[in-house]
Amino acid sequence: MKLTKYTHACVRLEKDGAVLVVDPGSFSEVETALAGAHAVLITHQHADHFDEERLVEALRDDPTLAVYAPATVATALSVRLGDDEPGRVHTAEPEQRYSVAGFEVQTFGGQHALIHPHIPMVANIGYFIDGSLYHPGDSFIVPHGIDVSTLLVPVHAPWSKTGEVIDFVTSVRAARAFQIHDALLNDGGLQLVESHVARIGGLYGTEFRHLDPGESVLL
Template sequence: MKLTKYSHSCVRFEQDGAVLVVDPGTFSEVEEALQGATAVLITHEHPDHIALDRVVAVLQADQGIELWAPQSAADAVVAALGEGSAERVHAVRGGEEFTAAGFPVRTYGGQHALIHPVIPMIANVGYLIGESVYHPGDSLIVPDGIGVQTLLVPVHAPWSKLSEVVDFVTSVRAARAYQIHDGLLNEAGLGMVEGQVTRLGAPYGTEFRHLDVRESVEV
């Protein structure tokens, strides 16, 4: 299975001609990432994880694309697409299993990480794709009952701090890890955070490596 990193939290999976994309948001190369896709997974409704107008435009142009998202995000997509779109837009919660574009998917969590007590909570769903790659969205929920092989790590956010990111990596103990949610960091900040994740994750068996935008790896 090929994984391609796009800007911020957007990643693309390809296998046997099938294409699945997670979180094509406003910081990302939405149209490029979605080219040829037949399935889209959205972790939550924030614009940096779903560029609603751009995603809807792609779905309108290609009626064969299906989308999975928490209820509020799914409702927004259906409202924008209009009549008849509900059949290919699926609301999901944590603890579910389904197949998207031929990829087996499991869901975890259900709640966005706390930003501040005065900011209302929204739903967030993490996705385990192909029984091996975990994309948590905007949460640090450790998936239970499975051994994650590849972890996508939200390295920086208004809702996180470095100690929490490191604890997440060392708790999941994936064999390999790559960064996501890096769109707000400059080069110096990214180097500092990734350096600590690399150093502190290694004793727990996790090899962290930075992926450039559009760089692909086999997972």
């Protein structure tokens, strides 16, 4: 499986001719990420993970494109599309398994991390893909009952601090990890946070590596 990272939290997965995209949001290169995609997974409704306008455009351009997302996102897309045809927009829920465009997907979580009591909580789904890769969205939910080989790590957010990022990595104990949710940091800040994650994560068996936007790795 080939993974390509885009700016912030968006990744593109390719396997045996199938393409799955996770969280094409407003900070990301959405058109490039979605080119030729067969399905999209959305973790939650915030714009940096869900660019509604560009995803609606992609769905209108390609009637075979499928989306899995929490209920709020799925409902918004269905209303925009006026789409009564089953099989295009699916509501993703926690503790479920889905076959999506040739990828096997298991869901975890259910709730976005707390930003502030005055900011409403929204649903958030973490996706475990093909028994290997975990994209948590905006949460530090540690998936239970599975072994994660590759972890995508939200390294900076309004809802987190660096100690929590490190604890997430050391709790999951994946063999390797790459950063996501990094668009709010400048280069110096990103290097600082990543150095802590790499050093302490390494003590627990996780090899952390930075990926630039557009860079790909084989998993």
